[in-house]
Amino acid sequence: MSGHRQDIELDDRTLIELIGGIALDLLENNYIEKDMECSCRSPKHSAEVFRKRLRSRLKMFSGITIGLGTLVLIMAAVLARRGRVVHTLRF
Amino acid sequence: MTDEAIIELLMQSREDGIRALAEQYEKLLIHIVVGILKGRPQDVEECVNDTYLKFWSSMDSFDMKKASLKTYLKVIARNTALNRLRDLSRKEETELPDDLSEIAKEYADQSRNVEAHVLKKEDFGRLGEIIRGLEERDRELVIRKYFYLQASDTIARALGMSRSAVDTRLSRLRVRMKREFEKE
Numbered sequence: 137m138s139g140h141r142q143d144i145e146l147d148d149r150t151l152i153e154l155i156g157g158i159a160l161d162l163l164e165n166n167y168i169e170k171d172m173e174c175s176c177r178s179p180k181h182s183a184e185v186f187r188k189r190l191r192s193r194l195k196m197f198s199g200i201t202i203g204l205g206t207l208v209l210i211m212a213a214v215l216a217r218r219g220r221v222v223h224t225l226r227f
Numbered sequence: 228m229t230d231e232a233i234i235e236l237l238m239q240s241r242e243d244g245i246r247a248l249a250e251q252y253e254k255l256l257i258h259i260v261v262g263i264l265k266g267r268p269q270d271v272e273e274c275v276n277d278t279y280l281k282f283w284s285s286m287d288s289f290d291m292k293k294a295s296l297k298t299y300l301k302v303i304a305r306n307t308a309l310n311r312l313r314d315l316s317r318k319e320e321t322e323l324p325d326d327l328s329e330i331a332k333e334y335a336d337q338s339r340n341v342e343a344h345v346l347k348k349e350d351f352g353r354l355g356e357i358i359r360g361l362e363e364r365d366r367e368l369v370i371r372k373y374f375y376l377q378a379s380d381t382i383a384r385a386l387g388m389s390r391s392a393v394d395t396r397l398s399r400l401r402v403r404m405k406r407e408f409e410k411e
Contacts, residue, residue, distance in 0.1 A: 144350065146405040148373070151354075152334055153346060155373045156306050158355035160294030163302060167371055171385055172258050 230296040237283060245279045252297060256304045263308040263331055263376050265324040267315075274311050278304040305374060309334070328378035357407045365400055372397055 144150060228236075228247055237244025253275065260274045281303050282289070289299060315321045316335035323335055358366055367386065371377045379397075383390045 144346070144408075146401070146408050148330060148333055150346075151373045151401070151404075152309070152330070152376065154351055154354045155358070155370070156302065156309070157346075157351040158358060159352070160298050160302065162355055162358055162366075163370070163374065164294060164298050165367065165370060167367055167385070168255065168259055168262075168301070168375060171381075172255065174385070 230291065233296065234286070234289070237286060241283055245283065248279050248282070248300070252300050255297070256300060259301060259304045259375065260308045262328075262381075263305065264312060265326045265331075267324060270311055270315070274304065274307045277307045281307065309376075328376055328381070330372060330378070331376045334376065353408055354404070357404050360407075361400070365396070368393065368397055369400055369404075 228251060233244060233247045233251065236247050256275045256278055257271060260271045260278075264270050264274065278300060282300060289296070312323075312327075312331060312335050315323060323332070327335065358369055361369065364386070368382060371382045371385070372379075377385075379390045379393045382388075383393045386393070388396075
C-alpha cells in the first residue's frame with residue numbers, strides 16, 4: 137500500500153486531481169461565497185474604508201490643532217506674566 | 228426554494244428542475260468556472276450547463292446526508308471546468324486565456340505530456356484525512372489553491388496575507404502533505 141503511495145508524486149497536478157475526489161464534507165466551506173460577497177460589496181466597502189480613514193485623519197488633525205492652540209495660549213500666558221508682551225496684549 | 232423542493236422538481240420535470248437549479252446556484256457556479264477558465268464566455272456557459280445535466284443524470288447517487296446540494300454542484304462544476312481546461316490545452320489551435328491562474332496554467336501545460344497517475348479510492352481518502360488534520364487557515368489555503376485553482380494573489384487578497392507568505396505557506400504545506408501521504 138505504502139509502495140503505491142510512494143509511486144505517486146504528490147505534485148500540483150496530482151493534488152488537483154486528488155482534492156476533487158476527497159470527502160464532500162471537507163468541501164462544505166463557503167470560501168467562494170465569501171469572495172463573491174466581497175466583490176459585490178467592494179464599492180460600498182471601499183467607501184466605508186475611505187470614510188473611516190477620513191474620520192481618523194480629521195480626529196488627528198483636530199487633536200493636533202487643539203494641542204498647538206493650547207501650547208500657544210500657555211506660551212502667551214507665560215510671556216505675558218514676564219511682561220514681555222504686555223504691550224501687545226493691551227492693544 | 229429549498230434543496231428538497233429543487234430535487235423534487237427535478238424528478239418531476241428535468242426542464243423545470245434545471246431552471247430552479249439555475250435560479251438558485253447559477254451565479255455561484257459561474258463564479259467557480261470563471262475562476263478556472265477565465266475569459267471564455269462560451270466555455271463557461273457550456274460548463275455550467277454541463278454541470279446541471281451531470282447532476283441530473285447522477286441524481287440517484289445524491290445523498291443529502293453526505294453533503295449539501297450546493298457542495299455537489301460545486302464539485303461537479305469545478306471538475307467539469309478542469310476537464311474543459313484539459314481539453315482546451317490538448318487542442319493545439321486553441322489559445323488558452325492569458326489571465327489563467329499560475330496553477331491552472333501549470334495544470335493545462337502538464338496535461339499535454341504527463342501521464343496521469345492511477346489514483347485509487349484510498350488515495351482520495353488519505354489526502355482527505357490529511358486535509359482534515361490541517362488547521363482551518365491552512366485547509367482554506369489548500370482548498371483555494373488546489374480545489375478552486377485560485378492564483379496566489381487572489382488567495383493573498385482574500386486572506387489578508389502577502390503573496391509571498393501564501394506561496395511560502397503552501398510550499399511548506401505541500402512538503403507536509405507529501406510526507407504524511409507517503410507514511411504507512
